[in-house]
Amino acid sequence: MAQKSFRQALNEALNHEMRRDPNVIVLGEDVAGGSGASGQKDAWGGAFGVTKGLLGAYGPARVRDTPISESAFVGAAAGAAMTGLRPVVEIMFVDFLGVCFDQIFNQAAKFRYMFGGKAVTPLVIRATYGAGTRSASQHSQALYPIFTHVPGLKVVIPSSPYDAKGLLIQAIRDNDPVIFLENKVLYDTVGEVPDGAYTVPFGEAHIVREGGDATIVAIGRMVHFAREAAETLAAEGIDCTVLDPRTTSPLDEDTIIEMTEETGRVVIVDEANPRCGMAADISSIIAENAFGALKAPIMKVTAPHTPVPYAPNLEAAYIPDAKRIADAVRKAVAFQRS
């Protein structure tokens, strides 16, 4: 199988679906990017180059640069989705969705329910998330818990190029509004990705690695640190399962509970802020459903309850890392009931 970058995997997913279905359109700032500026075509392909080549292949009617008016174009995409198109909106940084929460929370997410099940909203909103690029407080958040909180939205956070492609194709074919979050630090990471179209279903966690001593549940970029921690721990004789939920809504509660029951120790790794975050949520699901299997308290490894700082040393301390994860597992393994 070919090795491809996360970015390329996403680009292939968009290409497959645009080719297959003429109703799929792409909207966003700079997605055509500079097309029309003197002598240029596809100069950017979006701020991170994910939509490069789409304008040339599918034309300006289906690949549209938008004004910097998120409420208008995200809302328009929701309206287009409920009337027959399948828009894929690109938002450079998930933080900017703050501008258009109404259109997402009160409009797109609610159509199906409020209208008695009569509406479908096949809308995908792609955005980058996450710290690690020295972009400070307004360009670094991991806001997936906020979207996960809202019923009606599906929330997808791929950790590998393979999942990125399969989950994005699934998202585009899905009939609900999907918030699809890409960690910008992962764009250049590579992995095996088939050439053809395939889907990865929502709500099915990926068991990245199996081990009987503890379960590490990790989201998005944190999966990489969890795997690194698991390797370090394996050398010490502690065998971990690493579980990647891949979608936080729907969330594969069954697999999380099952793995908890197998290992009895759980560490949850979440780049988001801790209060009302995914780690807290998953922890409560485990406590409620697998309390009897726990051999140690559930451990959470998250960012602190602060905005993301700019200074490199502070930002590095902000992001959970393999060391903190390994320490949490060791603590869980060493735990003794008094």
Place this chain on the structure above:
Amino acid sequence: MTGLQLSREQLLKAYRLMRMIRVFEDRVSAEMASGDIPGNTHLYAGQEASAVGICLHLRESDRIASTHRGHGHCIAKGCDVDGMMAEIFGKETGICRGKGGSMHIADLSKGMLGANGIVGGAPPIACGAALTSQILGRNDVSVAFTGDGGINQGTTAESMNLAQVWKLPVIFAVEDNGFGEATASSFVVAGEITKRAEALGMAFAKVDGVDFFAVHEAAGEAVERARRGEGPTLLHIETPRYYGHFSGDPDNYRTAEEKAAMRRDRDCLVRFRRRVDEAKLLGSDELDKVDAEVQAAIDHAVKAARAAAQPALSTLTTDVYVRY
């Protein structure tokens, strides 16, 4: 000739601030290229006459709210360049203690309410500052800087309406460099920007942002109108952006010729020097001396920023809430 009634002292101050912005930005660009500055910056070089032409009318108690391209606004409003440079380097001595970086530089004591990572973030904030001034009877004005891209944000449209119905002492300074990132405004801005003000019954002016004197004069009228309690003004300022959108932008959506022509024909500093020279107001030697002083100040700022310590790790969790 408009604006040439400025005193020698004011002219020198205007030139010094514009030169300071230019040298600051060129230096940040060089330091970015050498990899010594973390993250990303959006450089203001080329647009100096706008920030300075406006801010020269402002007192310290007047407020400005800025954009992601905020360094020039900060300098024009009197922020300390050493503190700004240290902030961009992510150091403890930074004006925001290394927590904000290039896109969030602020100094409330100077009336600088912050650069802003969110396009359209500034206009509501500037309206709020204007409301404070109006309600507390302070006669201060505030300026919302925004780009031609930011004019399309709902917050900007809503703020303009709010400012007009409440007659807020606020100025909407739209710095139109023809692009929002890589997308030319012709693809995303409908109609004439000034017409948006006209539709609201708001005063407006369109100005050549390469001409410091034109900006200064239009801004002067807007500031006076605001201080008289006659409400907001929109200034549509056409200005070149010398660098790419951000520091790593290959800027390949404009041709090399376009960029060269822009630097050659649309340089507010060159234009300023020519004007004061023709009017025999300031001599070249005086201006060259300013250039040298500014260069030394920026050298100092970079040296100090490099030498400064990183923020203490304990500060990661401070400043979230007010502590009592």
